[in-house]
Amino acid sequence: MSEIMIKVDHVSKKYLLGQIGMTTLHAELQRLDARIRRKEDPTKRIGARDYEKGESFLALDDVSFEVSKGERVGIIGRNGAGKSTLLKLISRITAPTGGTIGLNGRVASMLEVGTGFHGELTGRENIYMNGAILGMTRKEIDAKIEDIIDFSECRQFIDTPVKRYSSGMYVKLAFSVAAHLDSEIMIMDEVLAVGDMEFQKKCLGKMNDVSNAYGRTILYVSHNMNTIRQLCTRCIVLDRGKLIFDGGVEEAIARYTEVGSACFEREIDLSTASRHHVLRKKVLFQKAEIHRGNNVYSSDESLDLTYTLDADGDHSDIRLMMILFSSDGTRIGKTESESFSVHCGANEIPVSVPLEGLADGQYYFEISILQRSRSFGRDKLDCIPNMIPINISNLEVFGFKGDRWWSNYWGHIMLKPIRLLNGHGDS
Amino acid sequence: MDKEKQFLTTITSEHKVFDLHLRETFRYRDLIFLFVKRDFTAMYKQTILGPLWAIIQPLLTTLVFTVIFGKLAKLTTADAPGAILLPGFLFYMAGNICWSLFSATVEATSITFLKNRNTMGKVYYPRLVAPISTALSNLISFAIQFVLLIGFLLFFVLTGKAVIRVTPALLMLPLLILQLLILSVGCGVIVSSVTTKYRDLAMLVGFGLQLWQYASPIAYGLELVPESIRGIYLLNPVTPIITTFRWALFGSGYFSLTYYLISWGMTLLIFFIGLILFSRIERTFMDTI
Numbered sequence: 001m002s003e004i005m006i007k008v009d010h011v012s013k014k015y016l017l018g019q020i021g022m023t024t025l026h027a028e029l030q031r032l033d034a035r036i037r038r039k040e041d042p043t044k045r046i047g048a049r050d051y052e053k054g055e056s057f058l059a060l061d062d063v064s065f066e067v068s069k070g071e072r073v074g075i076i077g078r079n080g081a082g083k084s085t086l087l088k089l090i091s092r093i094t095a096p097t098g099g100t101i102g103l104n105g106r107v108a109s110m111l112e113v114g115t116g117f118h119g120e121l122t123g124r125e126n127i128y129m130n131g132a133i134l135g136m137t138r139k140e141i142d143a144k145i146e147d148i149i150d151f152s153e154c155r156q157f158i159d160t161p162v163k164r165y166s167s168g169m170y171v172k173l174a175f176s177v178a179a180h181l182d183s184e185i186m187i188m189d190e191v192l193a194v195g196d197m198e199f200q201k202k203c204l205g206k207m208n209d210v211s212n213a214y215g216r217t218i219l220y221v222s223h224n225m226n227t228i229r230q231l232c233t234r235c236i237v238l239d240r241g242k243l244i245f246d247g248g249v250e251e252a253i254a255r256y257t258e259v260g261s262a263c264f265e266r267e268i269d270l271s272t273a274s275r276h277h278v279l280r281k282k283v284l285f286q287k288a289e290i291h292r293g294n295n296v297y298s299s300d301e302s303l304d305l306t307y308t309l310d311a312d313g314d315h316s317d318i319r320l321m322m323i324l325f326s327s328d329g330t331r332i333g334k335t336e337s338e339s340f341s342v343h344c345g346a347n348e349i350p351v352s353v354p355l356e357g358l359a360d361g362q363y364y365f366e367i368s369i370l371q372r373s374r375s376f377g378r379d380k381l382d383c384i385p386n387m388i389p390i391n392i393s394n395l396e397v398f399g400f401k402g403d404r405w406w407s408n409y410w411g412h413i414m415l416k417p418i419r420l421l422n423g424h425g426d427s
Numbered sequence: 428m429d430k431e432k433q434f435l436t437t438i439t440s441e442h443k444v445f446d447l448h449l450r451e452t453f454r455y456r457d458l459i460f461l462f463v464k465r466d467f468t469a470m471y472k473q474t475i476l477g478p479l480w481a482i483i484q485p486l487l488t489t490l491v492f493t494v495i496f497g498k499l500a501k502l503t504t505a506d507a508p509g510a511i512l513l514p515g516f517l518f519y520m521a522g523n524i525c526w527s528l529f530s531a532t533v534e535a536t537s538i539t540f541l542k543n544r545n546t547m548g549k550v551y552y553p554r555l556v557a558p559i560s561t562a563l564s565n566l567i568s569f570a571i572q573f574v575l576l577i578g579f580l581l582f583f584v585l586t587g588k589a590v591i592r593v594t595p596a597l598l599m600l601p602l603l604i605l606q607l608l609i610l611s612v613g614c615g616v617i618v619s620s621v622t623t624k625y626r627d628l629a630m631l632v633g634f635g636l637q638l639w640q641y642a643s644p645i646a647y648g649l650e651l652v653p654e655s656i657r658g659i660y661l662l663n664p665v666t667p668i669i670t671t672f673r674w675a676l677f678g679s680g681y682f683s684l685t686y687y688l689i690s691w692g693m694t695l696l697i698f699f700i701g702l703i704l705f706s707r708i709e710r711t712f713m714d715t716i
Contacts, residue, residue, distance in 0.1 A: 129461050135552065
């Protein structure tokens with residue numbers, strides 16, 4: 001077993017609830033006076049919940065783990081799980097309430113890009129500034145400045161004050177400094193989520209290189225599972241301050257999505273949902289029941305669910321229609337069922353919606369009930385927008401395991417691979 | 428694997444009373460100089476006169492003092508009976524540049540945590556780096572002003588308007604300036620530690636410094652202070668520094684070893700209280716600021 005670089009031993013961090021940091025000395029004195037005279041606190045907001053003195057919130061609760069040299073550990077968890085608190089403790093920004101953290105090397109923390117950048121200083125001066133804040137000496141920076149400038153792709157503007165930089169250049173410059181640090185431990189909080197696609201790929205590649213070549217230890221927090229897959233060799237899952245999983249990347253991601261689907265409803269009540277275009281209440285959605293226990297699918301799976309339709313009589317020639325939207329509201333496509341008949345009362349209709357070709361991302365549906373009519377072709381009997389959210393997460397993009405789908409550039413549909421004609425393929 | 432392995436850095440919830448990471452602070456000396464440089468560049472970028480502003484301000488203050496306290500109010504500029512009277516301008520200028528070093532440093536270090544919370548909340552570097560660099564940038568301004576003061580002194584001596592005695596006491600000047608810096612950093616650091624929770628004190632700083640200035644012999648000579656309260660008056664740690672500064676520079680004035688040593692004692696006391704508070708606060712101030 002190789003050398004241990006980070007050892008987190010039963011670490012907790014407690015925050016006081018209620019008025020953290022108090023307000024002013026005056027208010028504090030008023031409070032003291034009230035306590036002496038046993039009156040009600042005059043500074044308390046009327047109707048505010050009365051936090052007992054000492055009532056606290058454990059942002060981290062007895063977390064222990066070890067990281068060896070050269071490991072790249074991803075930390076995942078929902079918002080408020082304690083990821084950022086953990087990084088803040090390891091990077092010594094604030095002290096833990098209990099437990100100890102042992103570090104075997106210099107720590108470079110990138111909880112933000114461009115810490116200490118000053119708009120009036122030039123790019124070159126800011127490299128020195130930022131490098132020094134991150135713990136480099138002048139000599140070390142002197143030795144690396146050319147590499148840093150090359151990596152940042154900002155050579156042309158390096159002697160211009162950074163206040164005139166575009167935000168993209170700013171970020172590139174800042175990341176370049178951090179990527180060239182000599183520290184043995186690097187801590188990153190989703191900073192790669194910036195810059196353009198090419199640069200992000202370059203950053204991930206650089207992180208992989210330094211970790212492999214120099215045995216650098218990396219802690220990386222992200223909500224983007226694909227960058228976690230690309231970068232990390234091991235993963236830790238936090239949930240409400242507790243460490244709930246420590247192990248392989250894929251299992252950790254599965255565990256995390258499980259945690260994430262805790263708030264996911266399997267049964268969706270559609271009877272009270274807001275709907276439009278209901279002319280005659282002939283057939284209406286009652287509820288939808290998702291067969292699976294979570295809403296994460298890969299594109300070779302299908303979304304299986306059972307609709308319950310409420311009909312006021314027997315009707316035939318009924319169809320279901322589902323329009324797919326991406327999370328930003330773009331219309332992606334439409335699918336329809338074959339026609340079927342319903343009888344008076346509740347009808348259970350199990351359906352399977354193929355998700356083939358969908359790229360990674362979050363989607364939702366607009367669901368409708370249609371009936372063929374003699375006058376207008378077809379009537380819309382019911383229509384409910386913004387329903388049934390699903391997540392698509394593919395393990396492979398065109399056969400490359402762990403590659404990421406860039407929906408900003410590539411859209412939402414993964415078209416079938418291009419076929420080489422006349423047998424020109426490698427195989 | 429050895430479980431009791433020693434780590435290079437250990438972070439615990441326990442807190443040593445006097446843990447200042449001095450060695451680490453020394454390792455970050457490049458950062459101190461860069462902070463000083465940044466302060467200077469940022470301060471004078473996009474100004475026409477640039478660093479000239481460092482001398483314009485004390486010059487104007489000195490002129491105002493010469494006119495109001497010297498010519499109109501006719502306050503004495505003697506620190507001791509029978510001392511050689513200097514041109515008022517030199518007297519006021521010596522007091523003013525010392526005072527502006529003191530007050531500017533107190534004011535700037537008193538907002539250390541507030542001003543640097545953006546960087547301190549994201550990256551660890553020894554927190555003492557910030558007040559040290561602030562003090563150094565003020566020292567540079569002082570150096571510029573001091574050169575100007577020497578220039579005026581030579582001018583007055585050469586034109587026969589002033590007589591000065593060159594004494595070995597001149598060697599005390601660096602010590603006095605160092606003491607002034609330590610005292611001001613001590614005061615500023617106390618305020619900055621308390622203001623992470625209560626912002627009120629920051630409001631008081633400007634006003635308090637103004638009052639303090641009137642309680643120090645800047646605008647008048649020590650002779651103006653009645654004999655009966657002189658003993659209490661000299662307990663103000665700034666007073667012996669200022670009078671000794673003038674005594675050492677001009678070769679005449681007031682010097683009392685007792686009060687000077689008391690002043691040093693108070694300076695060190697304030698400084699260490701400041702450092703203890705600072706090292707207590709620096710660990711968790713990000714949670715309350």
